[in-house]
Amino acid sequence: xxxxxxxxxxxxxxxxxxxxxxxxxxxxxxxxxxxxxxxxxxxxxxxxxxxxxxxxxxxxxxxxxxxxxxxxxxxxxxxxxxxxxxxxxxxxxxxxxxxxxxxxxxxxxxxxxxxxxxxxxxxxxxxxxxxxxxxxxxxxxxxxxxxxxxxxxxxxxxxxxxxxxxxxxxxxxxxxxxxxxxxxxxxxxxxxxxxxxxxxxxxxxxxxxxxxxxxxxxxxxxxxxxxxxxxxxxxxxxxxxxxxxxxxxxxxxxxx
Amino acid sequence: xxxxxxxxxxxxxxxxxxxxxxxxxxxxxxxxxxxxxxxxxxxxxxxxxxxxxxxxxxxxxxxxxxxxxxxxxxxxxxxxxxxxxxxxxxxxxxxxxxxxxxxxxxxxxxxxxxxxxxxxxxxxxxxxxxxxxxxxxxxxxxxxxxxxxxxxxxxxxxxxxxxxxxxxxxxxxxxxxxxxxxxxxxxxxxxxxxxxxxxxxxxxxxxxxxxxxxxxxxxxxxxxxxxxxxx
Amino acid sequence: xxxxxxxxxxxxxxxxxxxxxxxxxxxxxxxxxxxxxxxxxxxxxxxxxxxxxxxxxxxxxxxxxxxxxxxxxxxxxxxxxxxxxxxxxxxxxxxxxxxxxxxxxxxxxxxxxxxxxxxxxxxxxxxxxxxxxxxxxxxxxxxxxxxxxxxxxxxxxxxxxxxxxxxxxxxxxxxxxxxxxxxxxxxxxxxxxxxxxxxxxxxxxxxxxxxxxxxxxxxxxxxxxxxxxxxxxxxxxxxxxxxxxxxxxxxxxxxxxxxxxxxxxxxxxxxxxxxxxxxxxxxxxxxxx
Numbered sequence: 001x002x003x004x005x006x007x008x009x010x011x012x013x014x015x016x017x018x019x020x021x022x023x024x025x026x027x028x029x030x031x032x033x034x035x036x037x038x039x040x041x042x043x044x045x046x047x048x049x050x051x052x053x054x055x056x057x058x059x060x061x062x063x064x065x066x067x068x069x070x071x072x073x074x075x076x077x078x079x080x081x082x083x084x085x086x087x088x089x090x091x092x093x094x095x096x097x098x099x100x101x102x103x104x105x106x107x108x109x110x111x112x113x114x115x116x117x118x119x120x121x122x123x124x125x126x127x128x129x130x131x132x133x134x135x136x137x138x139x140x141x142x143x144x145x146x147x148x149x150x151x152x153x154x155x156x157x158x159x160x161x162x163x164x165x166x167x168x169x170x171x172x173x174x175x176x177x178x179x180x181x182x183x184x185x186x187x188x189x190x191x192x193x194x195x196x197x198x199x200x201x202x203x204x205x206x207x208x209x210x211x212x213x214x215x216x217x218x219x220x221x222x223x224x225x226x227x228x229x230x231x232x233x234x235x236x237x238x239x240x241x242x243x244x245x246x247x248x249x250x251x252x253x254x255x256x
Numbered sequence: 257x258x259x260x261x262x263x264x265x266x267x268x269x270x271x272x273x274x275x276x277x278x279x280x281x282x283x284x285x286x287x288x289x290x291x292x293x294x295x296x297x298x299x300x301x302x303x304x305x306x307x308x309x310x311x312x313x314x315x316x317x318x319x320x321x322x323x324x325x326x327x328x329x330x331x332x333x334x335x336x337x338x339x340x341x342x343x344x345x346x347x348x349x350x351x352x353x354x355x356x357x358x359x360x361x362x363x364x365x366x367x368x369x370x371x372x373x374x375x376x377x378x379x380x381x382x383x384x385x386x387x388x389x390x391x392x393x394x395x396x397x398x399x400x401x402x403x404x405x406x407x408x409x410x411x412x413x414x415x416x417x418x419x420x421x422x423x424x425x426x427x428x429x430x431x432x433x434x435x436x437x438x439x440x441x442x443x444x445x446x447x448x449x450x451x452x453x454x455x456x457x458x459x460x461x462x463x464x465x466x467x468x469x470x471x472x473x474x475x476x477x478x479x480x481x482x483x484x485x486x487x
Numbered sequence: 488x489x490x491x492x493x494x495x496x497x498x499x500x501x502x503x504x505x506x507x508x509x510x511x512x513x514x515x516x517x518x519x520x521x522x523x524x525x526x527x528x529x530x531x532x533x534x535x536x537x538x539x540x541x542x543x544x545x546x547x548x549x550x551x552x553x554x555x556x557x558x559x560x561x562x563x564x565x566x567x568x569x570x571x572x573x574x575x576x577x578x579x580x581x582x583x584x585x586x587x588x589x590x591x592x593x594x595x596x597x598x599x600x601x602x603x604x605x606x607x608x609x610x611x612x613x614x615x616x617x618x619x620x621x622x623x624x625x626x627x628x629x630x631x632x633x634x635x636x637x638x639x640x641x642x643x644x645x646x647x648x649x650x651x652x653x654x655x656x657x658x659x660x661x662x663x664x665x666x667x668x669x670x671x672x673x674x675x676x677x678x679x680x681x682x683x684x685x686x687x688x689x690x691x692x693x694x695x696x697x698x699x700x701x702x703x704x705x706x707x708x709x710x711x712x713x714x715x716x717x718x719x720x721x722x723x724x725x726x727x728x729x730x731x732x733x734x735x736x737x738x739x740x741x742x743x744x745x746x747x748x749x750x751x752x753x754x755x756x757x758x759x760x761x762x763x764x765x766x767x768x769x770x771x772x773x774x775x776x
Contacts, residue, residue, distance in 0.1 A: 078637065112645050112649045
């Protein structure tokens with residue numbers, strides 16, 4: 001067994017700002033890795049670079065597909081990246097509206113990835129979509145409704161169903177619970193935790209929510225000023241933080 | 257057969273937010289643990305018994321020393337293991353019953369107990385059946401098995417925690433204060449569980465404040481003395 | 488029955504076919520490229536034409552570029568040769584090119600059309616020129632041109648299928664009775680222009696050359712003879728060409744595409760062939776109006 005995604009020496013500058021400064025990270029099959037840090041620490045930039053949505057100035061990102069072939073994400077063509085995004089990967093955005101088609105029904109939103117992957121059986125698409133709506137705790141009877149009718153938490157769950165319907169191997173999540181009410185957040189986190197465990201997904205999760213990271217992640221990567229300052233087992237990083245910044249981060253969390 | 261051998265364990269904490277003061281907690285701790293035996297950690301409160309347990313489990317990182325653990329038939333130094341190896345060790349070899357259950361919202365008690373078995377590939381129904389049997393044995397009525405433990409009393413939560421720890425039958429088990437919030441009847445069940453585990457060849461390191469319990473289950477005591485000098 | 492008019496004398500002062508030779512050459516280059524990549528939209532430098540956008544400026548430029556002195560031109564609008572647009576364009580080319588014109592599908596070498604494919608099957612050597620208002624089939628689904636171009640490049644057509652899915656989910660059937668999207672040569676998604684879905688199957692393996700011109704959008708595309716053209720559908724909701732369930736009131740045809748005509752203020756109506764040439768070529772019913 002080897003890493004699913006492996007990155008080394010990533011550099012990225014925005015003018016004078018070093019968004020990424022020599023970052024290395026890897027994620028293995030079935031592993032949930034949380035990237036934590038304050039706003040501007042480079043965690044979202046890292047996610048975008050790893051997912052091929054942003055080119056780094058230097059470094060390498062290697063993805064190993066199901067057949068064992070290795071792809072260089074930074075050198076991949078648009079076509080190759082889209083193929084990956086359509087088959088092997090998923091991306092869950094902070095704002096569900098960035099990912100959903102608001103004028104398309106809930107069922108159509110979930111079905112789109114199936115249709116993009118070549119499914120041409122209407123009945124089958126609806127069956128799978130209904131199944132996924134149930135998995136994200138939505139009433140399949142509402143599959144013909146527009147996502148505009150849904151609450152923020154439901155829209156986010158719909159986005160997750162839409163992302164997971166094609167059984168991706170690696171899912172990128174950018175603050176998936178950001179902007180939601182606390183009670184809605186808890187339910188969503190729990191849903192994600194269950195799905196990830198059941199499906200054996202590899203997940204790269206960017207969050208500033210330490211409690212979310214503790215609940216979901218096997219491993220934590222702490223970023224500051226574009227650098228990885230500490231990483232390791234989630235409970236060790238949070239219970240025995242070594243770096244001054246990690247100690248500050250952990251001590252700033254209200255115990256719950 | 258030696259299951260775990262720790263040598264020269266060191267642990268101190270550097271509190272960067274308090275001007276970088278360092279507090280030494282463990283100094284040169286050695287442990288040898290064989291299959292089928294139970295070693296009890298002894299020593300005054302604050303001597304570092306719980307810290308040692310956490311170091312053994314990898315929850316705390318060690319500053320020095322080694323912890324060789326028999327994992328998949330070979331001795332592996334888990335003090336130097338990376339996060340992925342440590343996850344595998346925890347899944348297959350090393351179990352931990354902490355004092356408090358870290359509650360996962362909305363997950364039924366039965367599934368919390370079954371989860372470590374599931375992680376090791378036990379089929380769902382079998383894992384649930386074993387979980388239910390253990391919970392029932394710990395006097396948790398079946399009506400509670402389907403409920404998340406968030407609203408349970410301390411004693412009930414601790415029993416869920418114990419069931420979870422014993423269910424997976426890890427070859428090496430770390431137990432921190434298993435009877436602290438239990439009544440005599442449940443404490444007796446815990447004693448029986450420990451004795452059965454030993455008879456099955458599981459090796460156990462425990463912290464027992466309840467001395468009669470300790471007398472019953474411990475084969476040896478390991479004294480942990482507070483570190484008096486500064487780090 | 489020959490309906491072909493004799494060749495008229497062209498108006499003096501115009502280049503043959505109205506457009507200058509350089510422009511025609513540019514359009515022919517775009518056409519060649521379009522024929523080489525069936526269904527792919529090729530940009531071209533559409534010119535101002537002496538009629539408004541939406542009246543067939545794209546089709547006229549394509550016709551002008553392929554027209555030769557020996558061609559026989561037919562122009563139809565909604566299947567009819569005698570509607571204003573068809574008459575004007577036919578007269579335009581007879582004046583600026585001096586070509587013979589006809590209402591007979593069989594006798595025409597070039598047929599410019601809006602909204603229909605003639606009922607009479609094309610034969611090899613004939614050219615069908617479509618006037619196209621909006622060449623981009625993804626237009627309503629993906630407003631960003633750069634993105635839809637990319638979707639074509641990557642053959643990423645799940646989105647179009649989503650549209651059909653939505654039609655079925657909302658109406659129980661595919662709602663596009665006009666301009667139903669097609670896959671050309673198993674590669675490019677193409678708008679067939681606003682022809683009825685009834686006509687879509689005629690595009691498949693057609694012996695004639697089909698050229699599409701969109702003047703305002705400055706795009707040309709083509710379906711070469713004998714090319715695979717499939718209407719998008721689902722396995723369990725196969726594409727169905729719909730036709731009013733009547734016989735033509737004039738010729739009695741039960742195969743042709745029908746127009747519904749209101750005959751009086753009392754709600755009287757009848758169904759007649761939309762293809763006037765086809766209808767006229769058949770023996771009339773005895774009690775036909």
